[in-house]
Amino acid sequence: MRPNILKLSMALALAGAGSAHAADKDYYGTLEPFASHAVYFVVTDRFVNGDTSNDQRGQGGEHRTFDIPVPCDDGIDGNIGYLGGDFKGVLDNAGYIRDLGFGAVWITPIVENPDQAFTGGKPLSCGSSLTDNGKTGYHGYWGINFYRLDEHLPSEGLDFAAFTKAMHEQKLKVVLDIVANHGSPAWGMAKTQPQFGQLFDRDGTLIADHQNLPPQQLDPQGNPLHAFYNNVGAVDGSKGSIFDGNLAELADFNQDNPAVMEYLAGAYLQWLGQGADALRIDTIAWLPHPFWNEFTRRLRAEHPGLFMFGEAFDYDAARIAEHTDPANAGVSVLDFPLKQALESVFGHEQAGFQRLAGALHLQDGPYANPYELMTFYDNHDMPRIDASDEGFIDAHNWLFTARGIPVIYYGSETGFMRGRAEHAGNRNYFGQERVDAAPQSPIFQQLRRIARLREATPALQRGLQVNVELRGDTAAFYRVLQHEGTAQTALVLLNKGDRAKTMKVSRYLQAGTWRDAFSGESVEVGRQLKADVPAHGVLVFLSDAPVTRADLLGQLDALMERKSAQR
Numbered sequence: 001m002r003p004n005i006l007k008l009s010m011a012l013a014l015a016g017a018g019s020a021h022a023a024d025k026d027y028y029g030t031l032e033p034f035a036s037h038a039v040y041f042v043v044t045d046r047f048v049n050g051d052t053s054n055d056q057r058g059q060g061g062e063h064r065t066f067d068i069p070v071p072c073d074d075g076i077d078g079n080i081g082y083l084g085g086d087f088k089g090v091l092d093n094a095g096y097i098r099d100l101g102f103g104a105v106w107i108t109p110i111v112e113n114p115d116q117a118f119t120g121g122k123p124l125s126c127g128s129s130l131t132d133n134g135k136t137g138y139h140g141y142w143g144i145n146f147y148r149l150d151e152h153l154p155s156e157g158l159d160f161a162a163f164t165k166a167m168h169e170q171k172l173k174v175v176l177d178i179v180a181n182h183g184s185p186a187w188g189m190a191k192t193q194p195q196f197g198q199l200f201d202r203d204g205t206l207i208a209d210h211q212n213l214p215p216q217q218l219d220p221q222g223n224p225l226h227a228f229y230n231n232v233g234a235v236d237g238s239k240g241s242i243f244d245g246n247l248a249e250l251a252d253f254n255q256d257n258p259a260v261m262e263y264l265a266g267a268y269l270q271w272l273g274q275g276a277d278a279l280r281i282d283t284i285a286w287l288p289h290p291f292w293n294e295f296t297r298r299l300r301a302e303h304p305g306l307f308m309f310g311e312a313f314d315y316d317a318a319r320i321a322e323h324t325d326p327a328n329a330g331v332s333v334l335d336f337p338l339k340q341a342l343e344s345v346f347g348h349e350q351a352g353f354q355r356l357a358g359a360l361h362l363q364d365g366p367y368a369n370p371y372e373l374m375t376f377y378d379n380h381d382m383p384r385i386d387a388s389d390e391g392f393i394d395a396h397n398w399l400f401t402a403r404g405i406p407v408i409y410y411g412s413e414t415g416f417m418r419g420r421a422e423h424a425g426n427r428n429y430f431g432q433e434r435v436d437a438a439p440q441s442p443i444f445q446q447l448r449r450i451a452r453l454r455e456a457t458p459a460l461q462r463g464l465q466v467n468v469e470l471r472g473d474t475a476a477f478y479r480v481l482q483h484e485g486t487a488q489t490a491l492v493l494l495n496k497g498d499r500a501k502t503m504k505v506s507r508y509l510q511a512g513t514w515r516d517a518f519s520g521e522s523v524e525v526g527r528q529l530k531a532d533v534p535a536h537g538v539l540v541f542l543s544d545a546p547v548t549r550a551d552l553l554g555q556l557d558a559l560m561e562r563k564s565a566q567r
Contacts, residue, residue, distance in 0.1 A: 023546035027482040027556045029371030029464045029563075034278055034307040035405055036461050037103030037173055038451055042090060042410040043380050044107045044153060045138040046429050050088030051155040056115075063116035063193070065136045070423045072126035078423040080124065080135040081117070085429070087163040088155045093435055094170035100413065100444075101400075101451025105167065106175035106280055108380075110153055110160060110271070112145040113137025113184065114195040120188030121249050126424045130248045132185055139380070139427070140177065141282060142184035142250070144195050146267035147202035164275025176276040180264045180295065181283040186210035186229075186251035197251045199228055201263070202270075210251050220254065228263075230254045247286060255291040265298045272303055281331065284310030284323055292329035309333055309374045313381065315340050317359070321366035335359075335373040335404060342377040346395040346496070347387050353470040353494070360403060362465055363562055371462065375404035384409070384426050386419030390536045393446045394496040397538040400454040401479070401492045403465045413448075414441040450538060453517055457542070459488040464563075466555045468507050473497035474533070476505055480556055482546060490517070491541040495533040505529045508552040514541040 029035075049055070057066045059082075068081030090105060097105055114137050121132035140150065149160055158166070164174045186197030189212050197210030208228035210218070218231040230252040253260050268279070279299075284292065292310075300306050309332035312320040317337045323329045341359040344351040361370045377395050378385045387395065392415055399406040410430055411417060414437075417425045438444045454460045463479035470477070475494040481487075489510070495501045506528040514523045517540035523529070525541075533539050547553055 023482075023487070023548075025482065025557075027464050027480050027547070027560060028462055029403055029479075029481075030369055030462050031483070032307065032372050032462070033305075034104070034173075035372060036455075037405070038101060038400065038454060039104045039106050039175060039374070039405065039407040040097045040100070040102040040410065041106040041379065041407055042108070043085070043139060043427050044087070044090060044110075045082055045085040045140075046427050047085045047410055048089030048093055048430065048432050048435060049084030049086065050090070050092045051086050052084065054086055054152055054155060055084045056082065056152055060116040060136075063119060065115065065117055065138075068117065068134065068136065070124065070126055072424050076417075076420065076425050078126060078420075078425050079428060080138070080423065082136060082138040082152055083429040084152075086153050086155065087158050087160070089432075091158070091163060091166050091170075093432075094167055094172055096435055096438075098170055098172055100448050101455050102408075103171070103455065104173035104175050104278065106407070107177060109140030109143065109177045109179055109282070110149055111140065111143040111267070112148040112150045113140060113142045114144055114193070116193055116195070118185045118196060119190060119193060120185060120196075124423060127421060128423055129421070131423075132248055137184065141179055143179055144184050144198055145200040145202075145204070146264065147270060148200075148204075160271065161274035164277075168275065173277040174275065175278045175280055176271055177280045177282060178268055179282045180253065180291075181286040182247060182250035182252050183208075184251060185249045187212050187214050188249045199251070199263075207263075208251075215252065227257055228254060228260055247283065255287050261291070261294060261298075265295055268299060269302060272299065272306070278307040278309075281308055281310040281329075284329065284331075284333070285312035285314065285319070289322065289328035292323070292331075293327070296329050296331060307332070312336070317361065318366045321368070324368035324372075326368065330368070332372045332374060332405075334379075334407070335375050338373070338404070339376055339378070342375075342395060342398070343385055346377065346391045346398070347385055348391075352472045353475040353496070354472075356398075356475075357467065357470050360465070362403065362467070362559065369563065371403050371464075373404045374407050375399055375402070376407040376409070378412070379407075379409050380427055381422065382426075383421040384412070384416075384418050387415070389415060389441075389443050390496075390498075392443045393536050394494070396443075396447045397450050397494055397536075398475070400450040401460055401490070401494070401538065401540065402477070403479075406451075406454075408447070413444045414438050415443050449518070453540060457488070457490060457517060457540070458486055459490040459542070460540075463488070463490065464556055464559050466508060466552065466559070468505055474501055474503060476503060478508060478552070480547060480552075487544060487546045489543040489545075489547060491529065491543075493531060493533050493539040493541075495535065495537050498535050500532055500534050500537070502530065502532050508549060508555065510543060510545070510547060510549040510552065512543060512545055514543045516540075517542050
């Protein structure tokens with residue numbers, strides 16, 4: 001018997017050594033600090049009017065800027081004028097956003113915009129896109145002075161620096177939306193309007209002027225006021241890519257002019273110095289990689305570790321991933337390819353969970369790190385998702401448990417303006433009454449439940465994702481985080497069907513004590529975990545033990561290797 005006892009002892013010792021070795025290994029999707037925070041996105045003017053004294057209701061004269069409805073045949077009108085939302089409206093509801101489970105608020109650009117409605121551009125209607133005739137800069141993306149705060153946003157004692165300080169006191173980060181591709185609409189006006197197509201420095205001195213000329217008529221060499229702008233285009237989208245020229249009639253900045261870099265980097269360093277925590281980069285794909293490489297280098301030189309994510313409105317993962325390459329901008333991006341899949345799974349199409357698998361790029365793919373992508377199902381530049389209440393609940397259960405950093409567009413906690421496009425109500429005013437009534441919505445209740453769980457669960461924020469099965473109405477996957485003394489594995493079970501489902505998991509399952517993440521109840525697990533998942537529900541089970549199961553370790557090792565190769 002002694003030889004057998006010796007063999008058993010040696011086997012146990014080797015197993016123990018292997019377990020100890022595994023416990024020392026690092027397993028994580030990302031170590032990015034910002035990944036801890038889900039993001040609530042507001043078009044600031046359309047969230048809440050906290051201070052009516054800054055509404056500027058008489059602004060614009062014959063080209064007024066306040067409250068300009070866009071009629072829609074179904075009686076749900078859009079609006080292209082200012083509606084009064086401001087810093088105070090966001091700050092007044094910081095507790096509401098924080099209680100929902102969000103750690104950051106993304107606000108639209110804060111820089112000065114023109115004081116009139118634009119008279120050029122293409123005719124605007126309820127269903128139109130990239131049409132600006134009669135529109136105002138309520139959204140903030142038509143900058144004329146990137147060093148000055150737009151007058152619609154601050155209140156007495158509440159400039160941007162005070163706003164960020166107050167938000168930080170509410171334990172909320174501020175994500176500032178920035179534009180470097182363009183300024184305001186610049187040509188096509190029957191009569192030249194002040195400020196449109198113009199750019200001013202921090203002292204208010206005019207430094208660039210499009211002079212109501214189309215780009216190809218500009219003379220950058222002969223006229224110093226034209227030197228800030230490109231003289232290429234405009235390219236009609238029906239005749240070529242809009243990436244080849246100007247976007248609508250916007251003043252397109254010349255990325256090869258060093259003065260442009262100095263101006264923009266200086267402006268955004270100013271706002272970072274006043275407390276912005278992270279940046280969302282508008283229209284990142286419209287400018288070349290060398291520009292963004294230099295721009296981000298300058299910002300990070302003064303703000304090391306600054307988290308940034310770009311908007312490249314493209315459903316091709318390879319194209320948007322270029323911006324995540326450290327040799328280019330080295331930033332995260334909004335995950336448009338996954339957005340497309342989410343819409344098909346949780347909208348009226350109700351595709352199966354398997355539709356999401358390829359868009360995750362867990363085992364291969366072009367991204368520097370897929371776990372740092374910003375995940376979303378709609379925003380202000382597209383129709384809001386057309387989903388049922390249950391569809392929103394299912395989408396949130398996925399977004400707050402799967403890989404990536406979730407972004408939720410204001411009002412989605414109640415299904416606000418679902419299915420509506422930009423000028424058909426997508427950006428309509430939310431208002432304090434709707435905020436106050438929101439907790440009555442079943443979407444709100446379930447969003448708060450899952451968002452707060454993510455906030456309290458490190459594995460859901462930054463853990464590697466190992467899929468068990470994504471098929472039909474059910475999904476099962478692990479999120480594993482093992483780093484610097486933290487060992488946590490989350491097993492996520494999702495059911496987007498109309499009936500409760502009994503789900504059984506044995507694949508990669510580590511025996512031991514698990515706990516229900518919602519109730520805290522302990523569950524002893526052997527070879528199989530069996531659970532009844534409610535209709536449109538989510539269950540999460542947590543293990544705080546290091547991973548020792550060989551097949552799961554194999555998956556984790558492979559994912560870490562692939563993740564390293566993707567950098």
